Amino acid sequence: MQETILMKGNEALAEAAILAGCRHYFGYPITPQTEIGAYLSKRMPEVGGVFLQAESEIAAIHMVYGASCAGKRAMTSSSSPGISLKSEGLSYLAGSDLPALVVNVQRAGPGLGGIQPSQSDYMQATRGGGHGDFRNIVLAPASVQEMASLTQRGFDLADEYRMTAMILSDGTIGQMMEQVTLETPVPKLVEKPWALTGTGGKREKNIVTSLYLSPKELEEKNLTRFARYKLVEERETDYEAFCMEDAEICLIAYGISARVSRNAVSAARAKGIRAGMIRPITLWPFPSAALKQAAKTVKHFLSVEMSMGQMMTDIELAVRCTRPVTLVSHVGGVIPTPEEVLLAIERAAEEAAV
């Protein structure tokens, strides 16, 4: 039996990466995710891995590119402004069809913004976050346990679909401690015949590149990539439904907002309001089908997010605007309280009753 221990979200994520077989970490410190690098600077040498504090975020993600070219499980982590710096690398990883794990423990923006928790990188994360047509698999942990388990899933998904998996967390989930059971997973073994491992004089050389000067060839590359994205959408979409059996008011929330919303849903239920929550675990692919299905019985959706309606757009697209969607949000590092979310639920319930 695995031991249950108290750990910070950032540290649980770091240990889970090691358990998932990651031996290559490249990063640059930034609040509120610095514990990831600090933890791995101690642990990587113990397991024969590489911890390298790069000269910048841009350098770090290109080191991930290099390690991934060689077929290794590699990761980097940062927080919002640092992720913007990494956007060039995200695009190159996608263009070269390389697996990677990138962690964003979000803080408030734009610009240098602040260091308190935020979810305002939703669009950046779910739309790729760099130039060109591409997606990242975006996983949204709502607990310290999920900081660990989704990191491990992220490595598997990245390898399987040859793309970046991003952990989109926030300062609260990263900094908080709670119970976690660290599993040693059996990583999905994916052959990497494309990796640059040396030919040994026995095979044709492999080439990993994002440069295709022939438009026809580049179009073909893009289309093949999007065929793979379609598979991800069909197979890997994930969400948690909470109190949804008879829900008339449906909250959509992820990460720390989902933790707050959970309290609000319970409080609403205690008052006899049929509230429920769909918590996306994958933000891309977004659980659109589940929302479309819910829209058959739900009267009103609430998008509880720490951004200015970035996720609300995806909800409206999913339900084809057949139901009202109300934004419940705070930004700048302010976290919504269960009380104000409950108030929004009560207002929506009144409207739905009219």
Add this chain to the structure above:
Amino acid sequence: MKEQKNTTQQVLIAGFGGQGVLFLGKLIAHAGVLLGKNVTWLPSYGPEMRGGTANCAVILSDEPIGSPIVSEPDVLIAMNLPSLTAYQPRVCAGGEIIYDASLVHESPAREDVTVRALPATRLATEAGMDGLSNMILLGAFLSDCLHLTQEQLRQALEHTVPAHKAHLIEANLHAIAIGKHELALAGQNATVRTERPRRAG
């Protein structure tokens, strides 16, 4: 305030950086785990950590914990005046305020909560244990709000104290005992409060 059974207990601990605020919270969190509770511990992580005010929120519950944020604590442990001033209005009626009376010379204005004023810094200094005022306040918390066996307390300390400071566990236990003893002595003088209200979720 009595120990809570089958419910949720929300604790806010606040003071200056360096007073062991986060450590005190961690110890309570580890104790919660030993008691089989769900636990969250959330620190302030702003620039104020470097010398300014520090605080952390701990929730112990028999239910799954939603938000880890504590806006209305059942218990406030205040280690300086700014913390007491800032957070005492938020303590829920029937809750408890424990504070370091060596550093805070103003009594809390609240009359609907239990108030425990311990001269923790002075007691720590007198016992030759400068820096352990946090453990003296913990002694009061453990007497009133969370009952642990001596063995559980030792285990919680072993989980919380880093290996290179393991030699300090005995001193910590001693300081906790001083806090408990002080509370027993001052017991009758504590402000008696009204019935404890029920918390939702």
